Amino acid sequence: MSQPLRLGIAGLGTVGVGVVKIVRRQAAMLEARTGRSVQIVAVSARDASKDRGVGLGGYAWETDPVALAKRDDIDVFVELMGGHEGAAKDATEAALATGKDVVTANKALLAHHGQALAEQAEAAGRVIRFEAAVAGGIPVIKSLTEGLAGNEITRVMGVMNGTCNYILTRMQDAGLPYDDVFEEANQLGYLEADPTLDVGGIDAGHKLSLLSSIAFGAKVNFDGVELEGIQRISIEDIDQAASMGFKIKLLGVAQLSGRGLEQRMSPCLVPADSPLGQLKGGTNMVVIEGDAVEQIVLRGPGAGEGPTASAVMGDICDLARGFRVATFGQPAETLKDIEAASSNSPAPYYVRLLLEDRPGAMAKVATALGDAGVSIDRMRQTQHDDQQAPVIIVTHKTQRRDLDAALEAMHGTGVMAGDPVALRIETV
Amino acid sequence: MSQPLRLGIAGLGTVGVGVVKIVRRQAAMLEARTGRSVQIVAVSARDASKDRGVGLGGYAWETDPVALAKRDDIDVFVELMGGHEGAAKDATEAALATGKDVVTANKALLAHHGQALAEQAEAAGRVIRFEAAVAGGIPVIKSLTEGLAGNEITRVMGVMNGTCNYILTRMQDAGLPYDDVFEEANQLGYLEADPTLDVGGIDAGHKLSLLSSIAFGAKVNFDGVELEGIQRISIEDIDQAASMGFKIKLLGVAQLSGRGLEQRMSPCLVPADSPLGQLKGGTNMVVIEGDAVEQIVLRGPGAGEGPTASAVMGDICDLARGFRVATFGQPAETLKDIEAASSNSPAPYYVRLLLEDRPGAMAKVATALGDAGVSIDRMRQTQHDDQQAPVIIVTHKTQRRDLDAALEAMHGTGVMAGDPVALRIETV
Structure with a gap:
């Protein structure tokens, strides 16, 4: 008989309450699937007196999420507070420093501090799981990291x-x-x-x-x-x-x-x-x-109590089963520092211009595009009543920087009556 | 430094060759992701001399897949032969009996013998993984078993x-x-x-x-x-x-x-x-x-060399990482024997009838439906030139058995000029 998996949940908003509900309602199912009892030991939120529509009486209450993270009677720190600085970061670091795995829905925290946190987790032999941080209920992190x-x-x-x-x-x-x-x-x-x-x-x-x-x-x-x-x-x-x-x-x-x-x-x-x-x-x-x-x-x-809680529970079940994939799918030290490239892979672009309605305006636009090496697939001037003519252009495949050069050149011609809109047409 | 994960692959058709290609081409990537080297030790197929477009010279060759399954220098038996009796079953059983995990793309084998094989695997402390058996490259087994x-x-x-x-x-x-x-x-x-x-x-x-x-x-x-x-x-x-x-x-x-x-x-x-x-x-x-x-x-x-091999590799990577979910998501002994229910959950149905083109035919059909408690949402007789009139009916929600009773009754009226087609309209 395995030991129970003991959770400390910080943040009792929509998602936190959703997780509490599932753990309470599906205790038998979770144990059948993971081979262990999944138990909530302690929770943390600002206001202990608020009615959240779910019984919380059996759990220890911590006002300070960092104190919750450090408790020695939890195995997993579940961070559902949000925010990329302050309490969420402090508590996550405290949890890792005191040997807990972390499950989080906090995309901002990981987008800003993911590498450092992953390194800290690995140094401590722990993992950070974050299925709920991306695309709500869709098991996309798992699919990418494991299935594919x-x-x-x-x-x-x-x-x-x-x-x-x-x-x-x-x-x-x-x-x-x-x-x-x-x-x-x-x-x-x-x-x-x-x-x-x-x-x-x-x-x-x-x-x-x-x-x-x-x-x-x-x-x-x-x-x-x-x-x-x-x-x-x-x-x-x-x-x-x-x-x-x-x-x-x-x-x-x-x-x-x-x-x-x-x-x-x-x-x-x-x-x-x-x-x-x-x-x-x-x-x-x-x-x-x-x-x-x-x-x-x-x-x-992509959001909502049930779907986001479902993603959090998927991570918790993995930890209950003893599955510990590295935070970003491979050891943090092996992650590469790949240079950010500007979005220059060629694509057709949709461009909407607003031109002064006067002779030669269209020619200036076409010339600016041609000079920048941007060729036109389709072009139409839409119907208009006033002094300004909306023009829609679809380019052939081009690099964004060439298009930007053309738009820059157009600005210099004095025929532009407003800022252009340029949208990439993505091949899917 | 972890030990390599050693594979024995039985079946070198499209999928088997796809797996060999990935293991050879992506050795470094697989090791970075799983923390172990993934190696092919031995393979098995009928014809050793056939050119399969991929180098196989470094691997031991077994003509008999059961002999491959029993080799003591493999950790995982990868069954890509197919068929629910004979060699695939014998080899899978032999692999489990000799302490190997099994990765298979064989839906027929598991549909017919899944319970017995899962029990055998668990008794041996092993697992059977079968992502490739369902929906090709889609990580659906993983999503269902783990993510959800x-x-x-x-x-x-x-x-x-x-x-x-x-x-x-x-x-x-x-x-x-x-x-x-x-x-x-x-x-x-x-x-x-x-x-x-x-x-x-x-x-x-x-x-x-x-x-x-x-x-x-x-x-x-x-x-x-x-x-x-x-x-x-x-x-x-x-x-x-x-x-x-x-x-x-x-x-x-x-x-x-x-x-x-x-x-x-x-x-x-x-x-x-x-x-x-x-x-x-x-x-x-x-x-x-x-x-x-x-x-x-x-x-x-849903099929093809790359997608199916991708699914097989997902299972192999899980085993390399030490993730061993129970074959059907929970211990075989806890799986319930749920009675099969006939598809009687109410739904609207699409019905196409071919009627003798004579007075009263439609009335007989409508009466048969009414008598069986099936109510009509839409009904149309389509244009026709000969002696037979095609009639399309969409019912309100009904149980299949009531609809079948109505169709049975229609047959007795002598107005049916052909077998009816009845298709469920599924709410999605």
Whole structure:
């Protein structure tokens, strides 16, 4: 008879309560599957008196998560507080320093301090598991680290921020402008306290940096992620994309090029009939491509009590079973310091310009593109009533820097009536 | 420094060669990820002289797979021969009896003998891993057994025979009848030597029985799978389904009902805009629903050298890392003997009838349905030139046995000009 696995849970928000519920409700099932009893010993949250809809009376209460992490009667420290500095970081370090494994849903913490924490964990013979930090209930970390361990990964892509996908889907379905849908999402409580984390692509960028570390055996490099949010996407972009058979998604892409590791989180056009293009609302999707497996697509809820708690429980069950994969899939000391490469792998681009409606404007634009070596696949000037002409261009495959040079040159011609929008068309 | 993990590979067909290639090409990567060197010690196949496009000279050769399985210089027996009796079974048993873990792609073997083999493995302190047996490169066994271990699974569904999905997709896209596309698939080498394994749903049924064992903690019960093939699906069915917003898929569904475990592998209508409905060609898809995670959808190639070898390698890497999950996710002795329930959970049905074109025929059909308690949602008689009238009916939710009673009664009325087709409309 194995010893029970003893948990200390820090953070009793939605996810923490979800984990407590599963451990209580499914005790017999968890023991049958893992061969051990999974028990909560102690919990920590700011307000002990709050009714969280689940019985917590049997557990020791710690006001200080660091004190919880250091308790000698727990085996696993479950960090569900969030935030990449302060209590979450201190408590995680304290847990590792005192010999606990750590299960966390904290993408920001690992995106900023993953390498140092992984090294600390390994020095202590412990692991950090973080399935819940990426793509909610989808077992994507496990698939990448274990199921696809025989693959040289060639590309990882994902729609990993449900709020952004909700906003973009809703703009299209309801024909509403960004600002209205943003406000709607805010009212519905879908946005982070700092909404830039969502719509600026930061939250999704954190997730991408974790996936690319595992995929390419690289040290986490969140600063190497080129971030671009969805704030400038207009209904016109969505409609124009749709008319050409595309959807606009806040898409993360990580791939190795000859010059280094490209990581970008930005609005992209993807084929409307691809799995990514068909994804609606708050659902997440991760696409993994490997030399042997070709392409795997994983889809599921990206947030919420049940799905996120499911991911946390998967990690806990692994630890109960004694499965300890290295934090980023291989020993931290073997992770490479791969240089961040700017997103220059060639792709077609969608470009929306607003031109002064006067003779020769279009010629100046076409010349700027040609001079930069960017060739045009399709171009259309859409109907307009005022003095400004919207122009949509789809380029042939080009490098982003050449396109940027062309856009820069256009600015100098005096025909531009507004800032251009340039979105990569990703092959999926 | 850990000891190398030593493999003996029986079967050097497409998948076996794929595994050899990965082990040779990715030696450094595999060692970085698992912390051990993964080495092939010995192989077995009928013809040692055949050129398989990969170097095999460094490995011991065994003509007899049982002799390979018994070698004391291997840790893992990799069974890639196929077949549920004979050499594959003998060799697997011999491997377990002599203390090896087993990795296999053999769905038939486990569908027929999974319980006995799992018990034998556990008695010997070994495990059988079979990621490659279900849905090719998709890490579905791992997701279900480990990633979703905190979930009470409520339903598992899947399109798990690429050949059937190819045939159905091709019929729709090219407007070709079943027989023509079947012949085409045959020419392309997509069909098993006994094509009934594919088009009769047997191969996919094997896979479903393995998934439902893990999902519901039940002993594998392939005999409990209600099997229905795609041989009777006509273009008209596909077109009628499409006109109502559905696609026809050979869909496996496993779920617990009050009366036991329902397992069915049969052609079903699914919404055209659902992930299952959008699946084309040889790609596989598995949908897993759990009480916490809600719904996860996994999609990927269901067959082929690379994808299947990827799945085998995932299992091998787990063993190299020392991860040994019980064969069906929990100890074999704890697996329940859940009674097979016939597929009576209520659902709407699509029914195509061919009636004698004479007055009162439709009334007799409607009466038979009404008498059996089956109510009609939609009904249409399609255009026809001859003496027989095709009628399409969509029922409200009904139990299959009530529908069958109605169809039985219709037969007695003398108005039926052919056998009816009745397909479940699955909510996805």
